[in-house]
Amino acid sequence: MLDQTRLPGEVVHVTLAGWPDVVDAIKTMVVRGAPAIGVAGAMGVALAAQNAAATSATRQAFDSEMGRAIAELRDARPTAVNLAWAVDRLAGIVADHEGTPGEIAAELTAAARAIHVDEVDRCVAMGAHSLALMTRGARILTHCNAGALATGGYGTALGVVRAAHAADPTVSVIVDETRPLLQGSRLTAWELQQEAIPYTLISDNMAAMLMSQGRVTHVVVGADRIAANGDVVNKIGTYGVAILAREHGIPFIVAAPTSTLDLSMPSAAEIPVEERAADEVRGLSLFGRPAASPDAPVANPAFDRTPARLVSAIVTEQGVHRAPYERSLRRAWDSAAH
Numbered sequence: 001m002l003d004q005t006r007l008p009g010e011v012v013h014v015t016l017a018g019w020p021d022v023v024d025a026i027k028t029m030v031v032r033g034a035p036a037i038g039v040a041g042a043m044g045v046a047l048a049a050q051n052a053a054a055t056s057a058t059r060q061a062f063d064s065e066m067g068r069a070i071a072e073l074r075d076a077r078p079t080a081v082n083l084a085w086a087v088d089r090l091a092g093i094v095a096d097h098e099g100t101p102g103e104i105a106a107e108l109t110a111a112a113r114a115i116h117v118d119e120v121d122r123c124v125a126m127g128a129h130s131l132a133l134m135t136r137g138a139r140i141l142t143h144c145n146a147g148a149l150a151t152g153g154y155g156t157a158l159g160v161v162r163a164a165h166a167a168d169p170t171v172s173v174i175v176d177e178t179r180p181l182l183q184g185s186r187l188t189a190w191e192l193q194q195e196a197i198p199y200t201l202i203s204d205n206m207a208a209m210l211m212s213q214g215r216v217t218h219v220v221v222g223a224d225r226i227a228a229n230g231d232v233v234n235k236i237g238t239y240g241v242a243i244l245a246r247e248h249g250i251p252f253i254v255a256a257p258t259s260t261l262d263l264s265m266p267s268a269a270e271i272p273v274e275e276r277a278a279d280e281v282r283g284l285s286l287f288g289r290p291a292a293s294p295d296a297p298v299a300n301p302a303f304d305r306t307p308a309r310l311v312s313a314i315v316t317e318q319g320v321h322r323a324p325y326e327r328s329l330r331r332a333w334d335s336a337a338h
């Protein structure tokens with residue numbers, strides 16, 4: 001996989017030999033973004049099966065190694081539901097299969113590849129649906145990275161941007177840098193540069209000023225998990241952007257595949273929010289010096305919860321959903337036949 005921690009300076013692919021390496025890559029954000037960690041988790045289960053098929057003398061030994069791999073991959077990060085969704089799909093194949101470990105490994109490999117292909121197809125479909133929400137010359141603000149890097153190809157929020165820009169080359173993007181891990185400046189800006197889509201990078205605290213000046217026409221973000229009522233959990237800072245968009249009368253659009261829906265959660269209040277290491281917040285340096293004292297007490301929630309009332313539309317591969325979201329998201333989930 002492409003090591004996202006080394007962008008934009010270096011484009012380096014790493015080869016992972018076993019499922020513990022995949023767990024580590026997800027935890028350390030070598031791979032990140034909700035659909036992408038789902039794909040990686042599925043690939044991790046397939047890799048575990050290939051290795052275990054080569055080393056296990058019995059089906060029982062194979063099953064016990066698979067049990068360990070599945071549990072650790074599923075728990076590598078807690079918030080984006082795509083990871084558990086993808087790993088559970090493959091775990092179901094292992095549980096139901098009566099064949100040899102080699103046959104199971106082959107089926108899991110095909111299933112993991114199919115999840116990857118499906119996620120990219122879903123992004124392309126979302127891009128097409130979202131054209132109905134765009135206006136000529138749109139200036140789209142996005143937060144975090146919801147691009148090809150975050151999805152295995154094309155992107156959710158950046159898929160919307162790609163489709164809009166292909167239809168209207170005057171479309172441009174405002175990229176929130178996205179503290180503390182800077183997915184906006186490191187990854188979104190890099191992707192837009194590759195695609196030759198015009199963008200302006202801002203620090204997160206500039207969004208209100210630009211909105212007040214009429215320089216933002218739409219906000220488009222991805223999601224890590226969407227509850228049954230349409231509440232959205234996404235990268236920390238998304239909730240603030242949604243409040244700003246409401247204040248300035250700017251549509252706040254969420255693009256996410258049905259694999260990001262968690263209809264077992266009545267609202268976002270029940271969705272776990274990952275707390276990450278304090279040094280991610282302290283780690284910035286400025287003027288050649290650390291920007292925070294090394295023992296500064298820190299809060300570092302990696303995601304926040306945006307209530308459905310601030311969301312103008314949710315775009316899935318099934319179409320554009322408007323409030324009240326409950327029935328429309330349920331229909332989308334059922335049509336996607338999970």
Ligand code: MRU
Nearest residue numbers: 032033034144146150222223235
């Ligand atoms: O912590 P990250 O970088 O994995 O968080 C990613 C996000 O919050 C994205 O906005 C989200 O996964 C949507 S990606 C299509």
